[in-house]
Amino acid sequence: MAAATGGGPGTERTRLASSGARAVTLRQLSTQPRADVWKGNIFLAVVLLAVTLALAGLAAIILQAAIEGAPAFSTKLFTNGPSTINPEDAGFRPALIGTLYLILGVIFLVVPLGVAAAVYLEEYADGERWWNRTVELNVQNLAGVPSIIYGILGLAFIVRGPLDLGFILAAGSLTLALLVLPTVILASREAIRAVPPSIREGSLALGATQWQTIRRQVLPAAIPGVVTGVILAISRAIGETAPLLLVGAATFVTFNPTFTGDNGYSALPVLIFNYASRPQEEFRVLAAAGVIVMLIALLAMNSFAIWLRNRYEQQW
Amino acid sequence: MEARDTIGAFGARGADRPLPSLEAPSPRYGEKLIKALLGAAAFLSVITTTAIVVSLLIPTFDFFTKDDIGLGEFLFGTNWAPTFEPSSFGVLPILVGTLSTSLWGMLFAVPIGLASAIWLSEYASPRQRKLVKPVLEVLAGIPTVAIGIFGLVFLSPVIAEVLPFMVNVPPFSAGVAGLAIGLMIVPIIASISDDAMRSVPSGLREAAYGLGATKMKVATRVIFPAAISGIIASLVLAGSRAVGETMVVLLVAGASPNLTFDPGSSVLTMTAFIGQTATGDISTGSITYDTIFAVGSLLFIITLALNLFAIRMVRKYREVYE
Amino acid sequence: MVGDTGLSNDPTEQLGLAGQPNEDGQLHTEGPKEDKGLTRQIAVTRETESGGDIWAKDKVFEVKDVTVSYGNKAAVKDVTMDIFQNEVTALIGPSGCGKSTLIRCLNRMNDLVSSASVDGEILYHGQDLYGPKVDPVQVRKMIGMVFQKPNPFPKSIFDNIAFGPRVLGMDDIDDRVEKALRGAALWDEVKDRLDDNAYGMSGGQQQRLCIARTMAVEPEVILMDEPCSALDPISTGKIEDLMAELKEEFSIVIVTHNMQQAARVSDKTAFLIVELDATEDNRWGQLVEYDETGKIFTNPRDQRTEDYVTGKVG
Numbered sequence: 001m002a003a004a005t006g007g008g009p010g011t012e013r014t015r016l017a018s019s020g021a022r023a024v025t026l027r028q029l030s031t032q033p034r035a036d037v038w039k040g041n042i043f044l045a046v047v048l049l050a051v052t053l054a055l056a057g058l059a060a061i062i063l064q065a066a067i068e069g070a071p072a073f074s075t076k077l078f079t080n081g082p083s084t085i086n087p088e089d090a091g092f093r094p095a096l097i098g099t100l101y102l103i104l105g106v107i108f109l110v111v112p113l114g115v116a117a118a119v120y121l122e123e124y125a126d127g128e129r130w131w132n133r134t135v136e137l138n139v140q141n142l143a144g145v146p147s148i149i150y151g152i153l154g155l156a157f158i159v160r161g162p163l164d165l166g167f168i169l170a171a172g173s174l175t176l177a178l179l180v181l182p183t184v185i186l187a188s189r190e191a192i193r194a195v196p197p198s199i200r201e202g203s204l205a206l207g208a209t210q211w212q213t214i215r216r217q218v219l220p221a222a223i224p225g226v227v228t229g230v231i232l233a234i235s236r237a238i239g240e241t242a243p244l245l246l247v248g249a250a251t252f253v254t255f256n257p258t259f260t261g262d263n264g265y266s267a268l269p270v271l272i273f274n275y276a277s278r279p280q281e282e283f284r285v286l287a288a289a290g291v292i293v294m295l296i297a298l299l300a301m302n303s304f305a306i307w308l309r310n311r312y313e314q315q316w
Numbered sequence: 317m318e319a320r321d322t323i324g325a326f327g328a329r330g331a332d333r334p335l336p337s338l339e340a341p342s343p344r345y346g347e348k349l350i351k352a353l354l355g356a357a358a359f360l361s362v363i364t365t366t367a368i369v370v371s372l373l374i375p376t377f378d379f380f381t382k383d384d385i386g387l388g389e390f391l392f393g394t395n396w397a398p399t400f401e402p403s404s405f406g407v408l409p410i411l412v413g414t415l416s417t418s419l420w421g422m423l424f425a426v427p428i429g430l431a432s433a434i435w436l437s438e439y440a441s442p443r444q445r446k447l448v449k450p451v452l453e454v455l456a457g458i459p460t461v462a463i464g465i466f467g468l469v470f471l472s473p474v475i476a477e478v479l480p481f482m483v484n485v486p487p488f489s490a491g492v493a494g495l496a497i498g499l500m501i502v503p504i505i506a507s508i509s510d511d512a513m514r515s516v517p518s519g520l521r522e523a524a525y526g527l528g529a530t531k532m533k534v535a536t537r538v539i540f541p542a543a544i545s546g547i548i549a550s551l552v553l554a555g556s557r558a559v560g561e562t563m564v565v566l567l568v569a570g571a572s573p574n575l576t577f578d579p580g581s582s583v584l585t586m587t588a589f590i591g592q593t594a595t596g597d598i599s600t601g602s603i604t605y606d607t608i609f610a611v612g613s614l615l616f617i618i619t620l621a622l623n624l625f626a627i628r629m630v631r632k633y634r635e636v637y638e
Numbered sequence: 639m640v641g642d643t644g645l646s647n648d649p650t651e652q653l654g655l656a657g658q659p660n661e662d663g664q665l666h667t668e669g670p671k672e673d674k675g676l677t678r679q680i681a682v683t684r685e686t687e688s689g690g691d692i693w694a695k696d697k698v699f700e701v702k703d704v705t706v707s708y709g710n711k712a713a714v715k716d717v718t719m720d721i722f723q724n725e726v727t728a729l730i731g732p733s734g735c736g737k738s739t740l741i742r743c744l745n746r747m748n749d750l751v752s753s754a755s756v757d758g759e760i761l762y763h764g765q766d767l768y769g770p771k772v773d774p775v776q777v778r779k780m781i782g783m784v785f786q787k788p789n790p791f792p793k794s795i796f797d798n799i800a801f802g803p804r805v806l807g808m809d810d811i812d813d814r815v816e817k818a819l820r821g822a823a824l825w826d827e828v829k830d831r832l833d834d835n836a837y838g839m840s841g842g843q844q845q846r847l848c849i850a851r852t853m854a855v856e857p858e859v860i861l862m863d864e865p866c867s868a869l870d871p872i873s874t875g876k877i878e879d880l881m882a883e884l885k886e887e888f889s890i891v892i893v894t895h896n897m898q899q900a901a902r903v904s905d906k907t908a909f910l911i912v913e914l915d916a917t918e919d920n921r922w923g924q925l926v927e928y929d930e931t932g933k934i935f936t937n938p939r940d941q942r943t944e945d946y947v948t949g950k951v952g
Contacts, residue, residue: 239459
């Protein structure tokens with residue numbers, strides 16, 4: 001391990017760690033154990049409080065939406081379109097269908113591209129080459145670019161500019177796909193990296209080519225991990241609102257959208273946002289009901305992804 | 317050896333079979349094509365970055381030349397009124413608005429996130445870990461619009477009741493927006509810091525325990541310093557996320573470009589300005605359109621710097637321990 | 639000669655066969671059960687004395703002045719040795735002597751390490767293994783490899799064996815699988831659970847599965863990189879028995895840190911050591927002595943070999 005042999009970037013860390021260890025020892029020999037026990041207990045209490053707060057925050061978000069939205073929770077949410085004047089009859093139908101289409105488009109684009117890029121970076125790219133390092137740095141950085149910037153990209157490059165698709169659903173889908181692509185790549189890379197090198201060696205030693213090895217050994221073994229990563233990334237796309245504001249997800253679309261129809265489309269989170277920013281209490285209730293619908297879908301997807309991960313975790 | 321002359325189970329390949337060629341039987345164009353296609357998919361990330369930069373730069377360039385806004389006026393002006401008459405393009409109020417909400421968010425999220433990470437990596441049993449970590453991941457996956465609504469209809473009224481100075485103009489408040497952002501970034505800090513702390517070699521941990529150190533001391537004086545670069549990375553990434561967050565501030569922070577760090581005040585952030593202004597069907601080439609991109613450029617530069625710094629820190633700790 | 643179909647399960651008989659180079663069969667009756675290694679060594683020495691020219695066989699590999707480096711650090715320097723057909727050639731030496739590095743050059747597995755480079759020449763039946771037109775994939779088809787840790791694929795037993803023939807476009811997959819499993823003395827143990835995942839097998843079975851997997855693509859040479867180091871003595875014995883049979887069909891090169899194993903299974907043995915430079919900053923492997931196994935273990939030319947095989951160092 002680099003830390004043990006010293007030299008290079010490891011030295012600093014090792015120094016820190018070992019000085020930490022020494023400080024602990026010295027202190028241990030000079031202070032009274034009783035005080036240490038007390039301090040330890042208080043520290044643990046503080047730490048536990050923090051974890052509880054974090055978990056309570058999650059619970060509060062879900063509970064609040066459930067309680068607030070419960071009165072509006074009915075089949076109308078799924079069958080009716082939006083309304084500016086009549087919150088009792090308003091629903092989310094076109095927005096739900098819009099989100100469904102958006103996500104289908106994202107899956108269609110992101111799965112092949114993301115897995116392909118991940119395979120290239122993990123299996124083919126020589127990390128010493130500058131162009132591969134450039135690609136790698138780009139992916140890592142893109143994963144952290146704010147979603148609203150992707151909205152700007154979508155507006156300037158996809159809706160207008162070079163692609164000039166107009167404010168259509170496909171443009172929204174493409175924007176969201178670019179947004180989650182880095183996440184899918186990073187997650188797929190992790191999954192591919194988790195396949196032990198001995199599997200590749202075994203396959204290559206039999207005279208299989210590199211692609212045969214990847215397609216028949218590495219990818220099948222990495223599928224559960226890839227699927228987990230893709231689900232988590234997609235579930236992120238479902239709730240993304242900011243970029244859609246810029247690429248034309250209008251709010252009051254009353255008809256069911258299509259991929260290329262140029263008379264507008266809507267998406268669930270955008271409509272929720274719109275309802276929520278109205279002053280009337282009824283619309284807020286409606287927004288909360290929409291949040292519940294969204295959270296149920298997300299929780300289901302997340303739970304499935306986590307189940308999948310745990311199921312296949314200790315494979316090697 | 318007579319045995320060699322006999323034909324065994326694999327006799328087809330005896331000692332005197334013809335010498336096979338070591339050259340490839342075919343040029344394997346398919347393999348090369350596949351590699352090229354996969355490489356192209358990876359290269360798409362470079363294209364995306366380029367596209368982002370180009371789409372930001374051109375209108376930003378227009379903003380400073382065609383629309384004739386001075387760089388000094390933009391960066392150091394203290395009045396943000398791009399759509400009013402007379403207009404003013406001093407970005408400081410919305411930059412400070414962004415910093416303010418992010419700061420309040422970090423103030424809440426850093427202690428909670430780090431404490432959660434310490435608990436996850438040093439105190440939690442494998443079973444507790446297996447339960448809590450996914451729950452935190454779910455929290456990380458909650459759409460920010462939902463967190464914003466939670467802030468608007470729950471946090472804001474409750475806090476206005478308990479700590480009135482936090483909400484001057486109900487229901488909008490930079491501090492409450494910060495709190496909601498904090499909720500959103502806690503899992504980022506907890507999860508990445510936990511990974512960093514767990515990748516500290518267990519030998520170090522065992523050595524410290526072997527010397528009789530308490531759990532708290534091992535955690536704070538051995539593991540924490542050893543994992544510091546990963547922890548810093550988690551904080552910077554969380555900060556970058558806070559700066560780039562749009563929906564929470566659109567819903568909770570209000571829309572007044574006040575140049576203040578007062579948590580009770582309503583502020584406009586850079587992201588909220590973009591989100592609010594770009595929703596309408598603004599025409600390409602108008603000064604409002606260009607303003608969106610100028611603000612976008614500034615936002616991109618800030619988050620780029622934060623991201624690159626975080627990536628460096630992550631690489632540092634990976635190099636050391638992996 | 640006995641057991642030429644190589645399917646006997648009696649280990650003593652097979653070991654007798656492994657150390658059976660004589661013409662009169664006399665040593666065979668002397669009881670290989672007592673000390674197999676020793677019996678074998680005497681046998682080989684006697685053969686040499688009786689004038690059999692052991693260096694006149696067909697060569698598989700000619701290794702000439704080979705130096706393998708990772709980056710600019712040499713892992714093993716200036717190795718020259720010939721490896722012969724239908725023999726078991728053992729590479730022994732202390733850890734860090736580069737024996738695994740060396741064996742991985744013989745089927746170009748070192749290509750997978752981007753920093754690795756090979757200087758010198760390795761001829762395979764007279765053809766340069768590192769020639770410009772040589773295709774590593776083609777090389778590995780002919781020169782198979784078994785690794786230190788059993789590395790079955792996460793698939794069924796059947797698919798593990800069938801993978802190689804399938805990707806190489808061979809036919810009669812079912813027959814090949816059965817033949818390979820029989821060849822690796824594994825058929826009787828697994829014939830009723832061919833569809834079970836290979837991860838459910840014991841370590842020794844997994845390693846024999848890996849050997850069977852290699853046999854199924856019908857290579858000419860099988861390289862074994864410490865194939866028994868992760869296994870218990872009984873499994874080790876089974877694999878050693880297997881090697882004795884396999885050399886009828888294949889040429890085998892085996893890396894081992896276990897001297898008794900080299901003595902039991904190999905015909906020729908190469909001994910490598912770790913060399914240090916004056917400042918002790920650089921260390922690399924070097925070939926000390928290469929000879930018939932019997933000679934290496936009873937009458938080595940080099941003092942360092944003697945110290946190592948007698949257990950004085952290492």
